[in-house]
Amino acid sequence: MTSDTPFHRAFENRMQALGLPVAAEPFEHFSQAVSNASQMAAVVGLLEERSTVTELVRRTLGLEKLMVAADFNARAYTAGVISSIALASGQVRDGREPMGDLFRFTFQRRLQFPGWQLVFMMNPALTDPTSDNSHAFGNRARQVA
Known part of the structure; x- marks a missing residue:
C-alpha cells in the first residue's frame, strides 16, 4: 500500500490479506x-461470543x-474490519508500536466491544501487514456449523 492508494482499495487489500471476505x-x-x-462494534457487544x-x-x-461473511465469527470479523480501516487510513504504521497505534485508534473512534483487546x-496479523500467516486469521474466524 502506498500513500496514493485510495482508502477503499487499501481496505479491500487488507481484508483480503487477512482472508476475510469484503x-x-x-x-x-x-x-x-x-x-x-x-x-458493528456496538452490536457485537450485545451478541454472544460465538455469534456469526x-x-x-x-x-x-x-x-x-456483510452477508458475504455470514459464517464468520462476528467479533473476529469486526476486529478485522477495525484493523483494516486503521491500516488503510495510515493510522497504524509498520514499525514503532502498531498495537499501541491500533488501541489508540480504537479508543479515539470508540470502536471497542467486549473482548476487543484480547x-x-x-x-x-491484525496489526502486522507483513505477517507470513495473515490469511490464517480468516480461516480461524470462519465458524463451522
Whole structure:
C-alpha cells in the first residue's frame, strides 16, 4: 500500500490479506467505514461470543452487504474490519508500536466491544501487514456449523 492508494482499495487489500471476505460498499470512504464499524462494534457487544456475522446483520440497519461473511465469527470479523480501516487510513504504521497505534485508534473512534483487546493481542496479523500467516486469521474466524 502506498500513500496514493485510495482508502477503499487499501481496505479491500487488507481484508483480503487477512482472508476475510469484503463487501466494499459499506467501507468505501474512511468516515463511512468508521461509522459502520462503530455500529458493528456496538452490536457485537450485545451478541454472544460465538455469534456469526449473520446475527450481526440481523440486528443492524444498512449492513446487509456483510452477508458475504455470514459464517464468520462476528467479533473476529469486526476486529478485522477495525484493523483494516486503521491500516488503510495510515493510522497504524509498520514499525514503532502498531498495537499501541491500533488501541489508540480504537479508543479515539470508540470502536471497542467486549473482548476487543484480547482479539487484537491474540492475533498479531491484525496489526502486522507483513505477517507470513495473515490469511490464517480468516480461516480461524470462519465458524463451522
